[in-house]
Amino acid sequence: MVKVRFAPSPTGFLHLGSARTALFNWLHARHTGGQFLLRIEDTDKVRSDKKFLDEILEDLKWLGMDWDEEPIYQSQRFDTYREKAEEVLSKEKAYREGDAIIFKVEKGRNIEFEDIIHGNITTNTDTIKDQVMIKSDGSPTYNFSCVLDDISLEITHVLRGDDHISNTPKQILFYEALGYTPPKFGHMPLILGPDGAKLSKRHGGVSVEEYKREGFLPEALANYLILLGWFPGEDQEILSLEEAVKLFDINDMSDVQAKFDIQKLRWLNGEYIMKEKNEDLLPLLKKQLSATKIDTSKFADEYLTKLIDLYKIRMKTLSEFAGLTECFFQDDFKMDEEGKKKYLDKEENVENIRIFANRLEGLEDFSHEKIEKICRDIAEERSLKAAEIIHPTRLAISGKTKGAGLFEMMELLGKEKVLERMRGIQT
RNA sequence: GCCCCUGUCGUCUAGCCUGGUCUAGGACAUCGCCCUUUCAAGGCGGCAACACGGGUUCAAAUCCCGUCGGGGGCGCCA
Secondary structure (H helix, E strand, O other), X not given: OOEEEEOOOOOOOOEHHHHHHHHHHHHHHHHHOOEEEEEEOOOOOOOOOHHHXXXXXXXXXXXXXXXXXXXXXXXXXXXXXXXXXXXXXXXXOEEEEOOEEEEOOOXXXXXXEEEOOOEEEEEXXXXXXXXXXXXXXXXXXXXXXXXHHHXXXXXXXXXXEHHHHHHHHXXXXXXXXXXXXXXXXXXXXXXXOOOOOEOOHHHOOOEHHHHHHHOOOHHHHHHHHHHOOOOOOOOOOOOOHHHHHHHOOHHHOOOOOEEOOHHHHHHHHHHHXXXXXXXXXXXXXXXXXXXXXXXXXXXXHHHHHHHHHHHHHHOOOHHHHHHHHHHHOOOOOOOOHHHHHHHHOOHHHHHHXXXXXXXXXXXXXOOHHHHHHHHHXXXXXXXXXXXXXXXXXXXXXXXXXXXXXXXXXXXXXXXXXXXXXXXXXXX
C-alpha cells in the first residue's frame, strides 16, 4: 500500500509551496487508495510554536485535505534518534566529535536513485561531507530524523520539493547504514515568483492564510496550485479535488519550475465565486464586510443575498465585495470625481434626474421592470438615449460609473433611498 | 567556486519517451469586434513560443553534444 507523508515544520505559516507539496502527496495517496500521514518536524525547539502548528493544520483542512492517523511529533522521538545513532556508531560507521555523533561518508562512490519526476540522478560521494546525525545538544539533524521516521512510518514514496534533491543521496547513505531499502523519491519543482526568484514575501502573499484572508476560495486556490506542475489532460483546467484524485498520476508531473501567476489565480477564483451558491457565499462575505468599517448589522440576509446575486460575477476575490457595494450599506459613499465631472456637472442631466425622480414618486410597485419602463418612457418623450439618463442616475445613487444594472440596483436600494439620493444631487 | 535540477507564446502548459499527422494546440493576461445601461459576464477574432550553435537523419520542438540562461544545494536550519 502506498504511504506518503507531509512533514511541516511549525516555525511559520503554511507556505504556498508547502501547501502544493501537501496537495500532491494527498492526491497521490487518495488516487492509489493509500495513506496520507502527517509528521510534525518540531526538532527546532526555539523556532517551533504551537500557534503555527494549529494554523497549518487548519489551512490543510481548509484546502480540502484530510489525513490518516494522528500526526507524529519528532520532538517526542529524541530517544529513538539517539539510540539509532549509537547503533550506527557501534558499527563504526560514525564517530563522536564534541558531543555530536557524525556519520562517516565513504568517498569515491556513486549514489544513484531513480527519481519519479526527474529520472535517474547520480551523485558522487566526493561531493558529500561527513554528516552530523546527532547535534551536540542531543537533538537529531533533519536528514537523520527524517530517514528514521520514514522508516518507522513505512513510507513508500517521498514526494517533496526540488530543494531536497541534494539531501537524497545523504539520506540514502543513512538507509544503507541502518540496513533498510530506501523508499521511492519524487522531487517536484519549486514555485517561483513572477520575477523568477524563489517565491518569497517580497512577491506579496506567500502563506495560505494570506490568500484566505484576501478572499480566495479554497477550491480555487487548491485548483490553481495543482495546475502548477500538473496537467489534468484534455484542456480541462477547472476541476475539483475529487476529479483531480481520479485523474492524478504522479508520473505525469512536470519537472520544470513554474512561476506563480496571480492573474490566473484571480481568474480561477472569479470562476469559482460565480458558480458558488449565494447561501454559501453569504457567511464568507459577511465576514469580509465585518473586517471593514461598514456596518451591516441592520441588513437582513435576504437583502445581502440579492446583493450577492448582483455582484458575484463582478469580483475576483471576496475582499472586493465591500468596495463594490458600499452604497448599499451607507449614505456617505465615495463619489467618483471624474464621473461627477462627466455626468453631474451638466444642468440637463440634473434636470433629467429630477424628472425621473418625480415620475418614480408615484410608483407603487418599485420593481426593476417598472423603473426601467419609466426611464425609457422619459427618454422617448424627451428624445434622449436611455443611457443619458441611466449613467447620471447611477452616479447619483451609488457614486460609481460602474456596477450592476441600474434598475436592479434601484429596486434593491428601495424607493426611499433612491429618491433621497436622486434629489440630493440637485443641491 | 563545486555539485545537482531545468529551458515550447509575457505566464501556466499540450506535443518530446515511440522523429514525419506541428504553417506547434489550449488556458490566463493583452488587443479588437459583437452583445449592452456602465463595469463585469458571455460570444467571436487577433497578437504571441520550440533559448542558441553544432551534429545524427530523407526528415528534429522531438535523438546526441556544446554554449548560454534560470533555479536549487553545498549548516551541529528544516
